[in-house]
Amino acid sequence: MKHNMFCFQCEQTAGCTGCTGRAGVCGKQANTANLQDALTGALIALARTIQGKQTVSAKISKQIIDGLFTTVTNVNFNDVTIQQRIDAIHRELPAGTADYDMKKVWDAQEDIRSLKSLILFGIRGMAAYAYHAMILGYTDAQLDAFFVKALCAVGEDTWGMDELLPIVLEVGEKNLACMALLDKANTETYGIPEPTTVPLTVEKGPFIVVTGHDLYDLKCLLEQTKDKGVAVYTHGEMLPAHGYPELKKYPHLKGNFGTAWQNQQKEFDNIPAPILFTTNCLMPPRPSYADRVFTTEVVSYPEMVHIDEARDFTPVIEKALELGGYAEDQPFTGINGGHTVTTGFGHGAILRAADQIVDAVKSGAIRHFFLVGGCDGARPGRNYYTEFVKQTPPDTVVLTLACGKYRFNDLDLGTIGGLPRLMDVGQCNDAYGAIQVAVALAKAFDCGVNELPLSMVLSWYEQKAVCILLTLLYLGIQNIRLGPTLPAFLSPNVLQFLVEHYHIAPISTPEEDLKAILGE
Missing domain, CATH: 1.20.1270.20 (Substrate Binding Domain Of Dnak; Chain:A; Domain 2)
Structure with a gap:
């Protein structure tokens, strides 16, 4: 029944x-x-x-x-x-x-x-x-x-x-x-992340795609694939792994495959390689690649091969060798046509350049910071974030994190004050790093975080975005713009409380929001 x-x-x-x-x-x-x-x-x-x-x-x-x-x-x-x-x-x-x-x-x-x-x-x-x-x-x-x-x-x-x-x-x-x-x-x-350029081209030969969030699974897989003739590519929220010294030292960690989680059914269609799901972001696999999906940890799907806590990835490696990968190099691109993306701008890397950033703000070279990040998803309206980033003025900096960045992380926005205008802070949990950057800037300018020229424009999909939002509210962060829709579980009274006390607002249009934020 x-x-x-x-x-x-x-x-x-x-x-x-x-x-x-x-x-x-x-x-x-x-x-x-x-x-x-x-x-x-x-x-x-x-x-x-x-x-x-x-x-x-x-x-x-x-x-x-x-x-x-x-x-x-x-x-x-x-x-x-x-x-x-x-x-x-x-x-x-x-x-x-x-x-x-x-x-x-x-x-x-x-x-x-x-x-x-x-x-x-x-x-x-x-x-x-x-x-x-x-x-x-x-x-x-x-x-x-x-x-x-x-x-x-x-x-x-x-x-x-x-x-x-x-x-x-x-x-x-x-x-x-x-x-x-x-x-x-x-x-x-794994060490403090370092700014790293990551290619989107998949080289010929056997390979494995690793998606999810768990760096330990990736480390175990990299260790077990050494000298096996099998390359490893990240997908989705695993992209920031390329910035960690103890992971990037493996030469067969080659690059990044695909974009955000909601595109997997299209991007994994008939892929000549296995996909290892280490955490959430699993969608029901389609028949064209269901035989090459592997799960681990708490992730599970009926009839898919599950790797237990011993983390013996032999079945994944054998499947990679069996499928053989592409016969020739495949030059994939990001959503906006870029051939590479950058990552590794965690709080360690950004704070090392704190004096440079502060000087750029004081000189007027940097007018405003935007944190544009969060979850990606399939609902119409998420192209707002692409357009918002494209329209940010050249004297502003865009920090990003989580899988929402795939909407725009292959864009070349140029540099400012000797730094890239677009900096990938990391996974969704690296919101902690973004907070540390904001706190450090507030200390440098002797002001509160809400007095900084910093605006948060966030996208959400699932429960990790919820706990991050609650952290920002606990810290008293004001004027967060949230989209593409507000949570269905917010009652009118609870929403009104958040609006009155924290001035949370839904996104509108990139043009209107930028005008309101920058006072133009």
Whole structure:
């Protein structure tokens, strides 16, 4: 028997209100969505059993982080593996403990539902970052305890806005600490990113495409493909890997294939190579390449080969050798026709040039900074971000991050003050780095961040964008422009609160927004 679903956690949710039929816009079937709700209900029950304890065991913390990450959009479409996670949680619960019924959240008064959604979707995104740090051996007991606190808040049926709103902002606070932890994990493991030009040409011969976000999977694959005659190419949010010294030292990490996640069904069509999905951004594979899709970590799709925690990528390597790659070099381009892209402008690289940047601002060479980044997606209207960047004046700098940059990262905007006008800060979690840059500039000019000539024009799709937005609100960042649509889970009252206190605004047109920002 088929059941209906309810899900409105991503930007592309049906009708900008919610997916309520037998399948979601993302391709998730109703039974899978309902199992993800059941998994969340089990996590809330688990959190309640340990609420108030001073420490959370490593085993329980891992179950919570894994479980939350599993429910992020485009991560897991596999009912079997989701049920296995539910069963594992049930084994930790005292006999007779009932799972929390998520219908209580979805059927709640709209403002309560809205605030609980912000908390839940925020910690789902935060769990993705905690997961990547955990894989590298970096954990934080305070973050582990907060996951428990937040899950319990979602399950509090008597709480009102006064109790829930502080938890919403605490998600932002704790996500800032979580992104800092991941930044430390990545830089201490792989080095401080360096500005790097990345080719988009795929050389002839066997190759593997790695997509997602997890640098550890990439490192393991690079190590296992040494001297095998197999090249490795990044895709999507893996592009920033090229900037890390400990990853770029592998000569067979050749370049970048394709663009953002939502184009994969077209770009992977009949690709003569395997694709390894390390985290979210998996779309239902089409028959033309389904036999060469491999998943790892919490990512799972029915009938796709899954690489377990031992990370033995032999099946992926063998598939690459079997398919053979292209017979001749393939000179691909970005969306705007560029043959290369640049990355590696993390906060370490930018802050090394801080004096240069400050001098350029004081001299008038740099008038304004724009942070244009976030998630990409397929909904019409996202070409706004391409046009916005194209129309930024030549005396402005564009910082970008996450997969939204693929709309414009192959553009050549020239240089300013000896620096590129377009600088890729990194993955979505590297919003932490962008924040560090803003804080450093504010210190240099002896002003608040909101007084800087800096504007944030953000795109969102899934839950990691939610937790980053909450971090920016926690920091008191004002006048954020958000698009292409506002979240369906924001009730009118909650949205009005954000407008009144933080002056969040939806994007309009590039021309109107630039005029308003620059006061022209």
